[in-house]
Amino acid sequence: MDARLLTPYFLDRPREGLRTLATPEWTVLDPALPNRGTVLERMAAIHRTIAEQVAHALREGRRPFHIAGDCCTAIGVMAGLRRAGVEPLLVWFDAHGDFNTWATTPSGFLGGMPLAMLVGRGEQTLLQAVDLSPFPEDRVVLSDARDLDPGEKEAVAGSQVHHVPRVADLPQVVRECGGHRPLYVHFDVDVLDPAQVPAVNYPAPGGPQRETMAQVFQELAGRHRIAAVSLSAWDPDLPGAQESQALCLELATLLLKAPHG
DSSP, X not given: OEEEEEEOEETTEEOGGGGGGOOTTEEEOOOOOOXXXXXXXXXXXXXXXXXXXXXXXXXXXXXXXEEESSGGGHHHHHHHHHHTTOOOEEEEEEEEXXXXXXXXXXXXXXXXXXXXXXXXXXXXXXXXXXXXXXXXXXXXEEEEEEEOOHHHHHHHHTSSOEEOSSGGGHHHHHHHHHTTSOEEEEEEGGGSOTTTOOOOSSOOSOOOOHHHHHHHHHHHHHHSOEEEEEEEOOOTTSTTHHHHHHHHHHHHHHHTTSOOO
């Protein structure tokens, strides 16, 4: 059984359009945020709630399926997994690397940093807020990350992260580098070709087609236990939102057919 968790935020800002998903089967995570806190302090309150709810679901024998507006919330999901004693292989689908730090980012955008944060690089406020130790780089598989900033590209290349530029090659890499572990799959929908998922904030030309992603998800679900799935969502306020939502939920459902544990 899956625990469907919805965090209707983009970083520390409410994303009200995501609340349309909140049918009775979904639990909406909507903690009180400090009025005068920094962005990171406000995000920390969100992440603590995510970690608590993910750990609670796992202890009840349910698999978390979490949707939010940004990839940073994967930190809260990972904290919940590890609190419940799950040590997964992290499979991260994204058009971007999310591997910037304050030293490499050209924009200062926190949403471009969460994978680096998770492995202990750069900003660590959110990990500290949820009592999460850095995740081992060699247990991360990143695909396709076709849009990397220069310093970020160098950091990925110099890391132990398994970077798989072609999404179709990912299942083989997962089997080779730790497929005996349960998987935590994080799916940023902008990994797909923006012609198919137009309602994203940071579109990057190219990317896998629906059929390729479906095949990869089906292969992961057929071969591995999947402990958790998180989805960094489409922007519900952009043109093509309904089309994007339908496709991305359809694809995520393929992952949820896998056994969990």
